[in-house]
Amino acid sequence: MTLAAWQQILDQHGVAASGRPKPILASHEVTVRDTTSAKRFEKRKRMTQEERHLQILRAASKILAVKGYWGMSLQDISDEIGISEAALYHYIASKEDLLAMVLTEGYDTTESNEFAAFSASAVDADGHRVYYYPRYCLNTVLYNMQRPEMIQLLCVLSGEALNPDHPAHQFFTGRHIRRWEMIGSMNWLLPNGMNEERFFDLYTLVASAIDGLQSRWLADDSLDLLEEWMHFSDVIFPANVWGGISDPSERNPDDPRCLMPYTLQERG
Structure with a gap:
């Protein structure tokens, strides 16, 4: 099942094109910070x-x-x-x-967090901002598609950092929990019956799936990361469970309800 808003992203992306497809950005102003470049740097006399x-x-x-x-x-x-x-x-x-x-x-930047969150949220009739986790995950993939060099950097360093003597060992062992502290603090619309423990399990599953797909994508030019993630989403976020809470486009803008009671934080 592909939402209309997601199909539009697929169409814009051009998944049927041969070779490595040209990635796209979500439709808002947050852009990817360019921290790598294929060209050598020219020496300048005066640089701030x-x-x-x-x-x-x-x-x-x-x-x-x-x-x-x-x-x-x-x-x-x-x-x-x-x-x-x-x-x-x-x-x-x-x-x-x-x-x-x-x-x-260079990696876990404010820009990346804003990009993932911006178009994954909606404001209810009472002015509360709530977030849609499946769309947030899709935005994370879209953002990372813009910076394959940084994804490769993460893969290389995280492998090296398995050695406890590596200077980035603590960074990588603690990264999952640091990101969870941010994710867990947001007002997510989640299915009934999902508590904080189950949401942490889901968060861990999604992070592992994205990391694995990205590694395959870096190694195989024929793999379409966006299309593959769409297939994964169908399994991780089935329509019979996540229908209505997958993407902000599913919300009726005339809905007068306060959505906070439907968030994990309010349900407890």
Whole structure:
């Protein structure tokens, strides 16, 4: 079952096209931050602190996605942006500091959270904003389709970080719970009978499914990530359970009800 709003996304995306389809953004103003680039950076005489910071972030993201943390050197970064390694230390304290910058500023960003949430919400007649989880998950996939280099970076680093001695080990072991703290605080419209424990299980299942699909997508150019996620959604969010609470487009704008009593937070 594909909702009309989702079919429009599929049509715009062009799932029947051969090769890797051109990804799209959801129809609002939040856009993906460009933290990687295929081209080398040109040396500039006068660059602001902010411009240099972003330049270093982009270069580190690009190289980490290919070499990982253990394979990357600070010389790689300085060569990429056209400054000496000694000059690089004016902007970062260490290789580990650079990794932390990439993880905190380049991946789980405010932009990504806003993108996923914006078109997955509706405001009821009393002014309360509520969220539709299936659409939120779809938006997460749409956002990640715009930044394959960053998804590759996450895959490479998360594999390396299985080693407890890796400097990103704690970041990745704690990431699932950190994101849950944000997800769990939102006003979700969820099926009757779903409590917080079951919603956490669903959240874990969705995160695992998206991560697995994204890994396959990076390895196989013929795989259409959006179309595959639509198929997964049919299984994870069956219409007989999620009908009416899958997407904001399902809500009648003239509905006079307050929707807060239907959220997990209000139901307890």
